[in-house]
Amino acid sequence: xKRFDLSLYLVTDxxxxxxxxxxxxxxxxxxxxxxxxxxxxxxxxxxxxxxxxRAMKALLARFAVPLLINDRLDVALACGAxxxxxxxxxxxxxxxxxxxxxxxILGLSVETPELALAARHLPVDYLGAGPVFPTTTKKxxxxxxxxxxxAAVVAGAGRPVAGIGAIGPDSAADVIRAGAAGVAVVSAxxxxxxxxxxxxxxxxxxxxxxxxARNLQG
Amino acid sequence: xKRFDLSLYLVTDxxxxxxxxxxxxxxxxxxxxxxxxxxxxxxxxxxxxxxxxRAMKALLARFAVPLLINDRLDVALACGAxxxxxxxxxxxxxxxxxxxxxxxILGLSVETPELALAARHLPVDYLGAGPVFPTTTKKxxxxxxxxxxxAAVVAGAGRPVAGIGAIGPDSAADVIRAGAAGVAVVSAxxxxxxxxxxxxxxxxxxxxxxxxARNLQG
Numbered sequence: 001x002k003r004f005d006l007s008l009y010l011v012t013d014x015x016x017x018x019x020x021x022x023x024x025x026x027x028x029x030x031x032x033x034x035x036x037x038x039x040x041x042x043x044x045x046x047x048x049x050x051x052x053x054r055a056m057k058a059l060l061a062r063f064a065v066p067l068l069i070n071d072r073l074d075v076a077l078a079c080g081a082x083x084x085x086x087x088x089x090x091x092x093x094x095x096x097x098x099x100x101x102x103x104x105i106l107g108l109s110v111e112t113p114e115l116a117l118a119a120r121h122l123p124v125d126y127l128g129a130g131p132v133f134p135t136t137t138k139k140x141x142x143x144x145x146x147x148x149x150x151a152a153v154v155a156g157a158g159r160p161v162a163g164i165g166a167i168g169p170d171s172a173a174d175v176i177r178a179g180a181a182g183v184a185v186v187s188a189x190x191x192x193x194x195x196x197x198x199x200x201x202x203x204x205x206x207x208x209x210x211x212x213a214r215n216l217q218g
Numbered sequence: 219x220k221r222f223d224l225s226l227y228l229v230t231d232x233x234x235x236x237x238x239x240x241x242x243x244x245x246x247x248x249x250x251x252x253x254x255x256x257x258x259x260x261x262x263x264x265x266x267x268x269x270x271x272r273a274m275k276a277l278l279a280r281f282a283v284p285l286l287i288n289d290r291l292d293v294a295l296a297c298g299a300x301x302x303x304x305x306x307x308x309x310x311x312x313x314x315x316x317x318x319x320x321x322x323i324l325g326l327s328v329e330t331p332e333l334a335l336a337a338r339h340l341p342v343d344y345l346g347a348g349p350v351f352p353t354t355t356k357k358x359x360x361x362x363x364x365x366x367x368x369a370a371v372v373a374g375a376g377r378p379v380a381g382i383g384a385i386g387p388d389s390a391a392d393v394i395r396a397g398a399a400g401v402a403v404v405s406a407x408x409x410x411x412x413x414x415x416x417x418x419x420x421x422x423x424x425x426x427x428x429x430x431a432r433n434l435q436g
Binding site for chain 2: 047050073
């Protein structure tokens with residue numbers, strides 16, 4: 001069975017780490033409770049990306065945390081990643097699934113409820129939906145989805161959804177209450193002075209909100 | 219057996235095609251005699267790259283001309299390309315071979331005789347060596363190799379070498395005389411007003427020089 005936990009999903013951004021080593025920041029975030037990691041490198045040459053991905057995979061294996069690669073199936077295959085996350089201009093999900101096989105974790109970014117509906121027939125395991133809040137992390141970010149938009153994505157998704165976009169400790173619970181299975185964060189961990197403490201706080205907020213949501217349903 | 223002919227190796231560059239469709243320029247160049255095509259896209263989103271690569275593969279299949287993809291194994295796998303060409307900062311040749319399998323055509327760029335020697339143990343089928351002449355096509359081009367440098371690469375390569383870098387009809391024969399199996403060209407075909415006629419002229423020069431070199435040896 002495919003096992004992954006979207007609760008606290010770290011998406012990497014090297015520049016946001018300041019002068020710190022990405023591997024060190026990720027190690028601290030995972031020690032604090034990050035449940036899934038996506039390595040995103042938009043400008044690295046392929047060889048450098050593969051080398052970083054292999055080091056990241058070795059690190060995360062020690063924590064039994066899966067590693068997904070953003071966009072690049074070649075890098076994912078070369079480093080033995082657990083899966084790939086694709087956006088709407090990356091490889092088509094059906095092509096990615098055909099190359100990765102049924103066991104790989106495959107995620108897809110959606111920016112609107114319409115895209116979530118359009119993805120219903122695609123062989124993806126989860127959706128990343130956002131930006132939930134206004135963000136400056138992504139240069140080419142889509143219009144803000146908001147919590148209501150996120151709820152609409154969840155309603156049409158037919159699979160787990162991670163909210164993404166300027167989510168922090170004060171908003172994490174709202175994202176879960178809107179129906180998301182977890183929060184995907186970039187700056188909240190990469191730019192945190194103490195990534196371990198930041199992860200622990202975020203995960204506690206997410207877990208509390210998840211428990212409250214289960215009680216509501218029960 | 220792996221079959222490819224480096225004699226007239228077209229490396230694509232969409233901006234150099236001016237307002238023309240790349241597929242149309244390539245179709246004309248191949249009709250004129252280009253023996254091998256490498257699709258190089260440094261800025262295209264992955265989905266666009268895959269779609270272009272599939273159209274290119276369908277086109278070249280009609281001419282029985284192999285298609286190689288520059289750098290991106292993910293695109294090569296998705297489009298069913300015949301192989302991949304990697305540079306020194308792309309995926310390591312051993313990793314590429316492991317992912318592509320023994321039947322794929324794998325080429326490697328070398329900029330110096332030393333890199334050609336260092337590549338002797340690598341599982342690549344040919345080397346691309348250059349720039350043989352000063353070029354403005356590649357922003358990050360290495361120092362000029364020259365014809366003597368090309369001959370030194372050939373001496374140490376242990377496999378066929380294609381010269382690349384500002385090669386045109388007046389210099390193609392010199393490149394073959396220096397020991398190259400063929401000429402790899404970008405502007406000489408992509409920017410040619412008549413790519414078919416340009417390819418026919420280049421191939422005639424290459425074939426004549428190859429025949430003369432065989433006679434010298436014989």
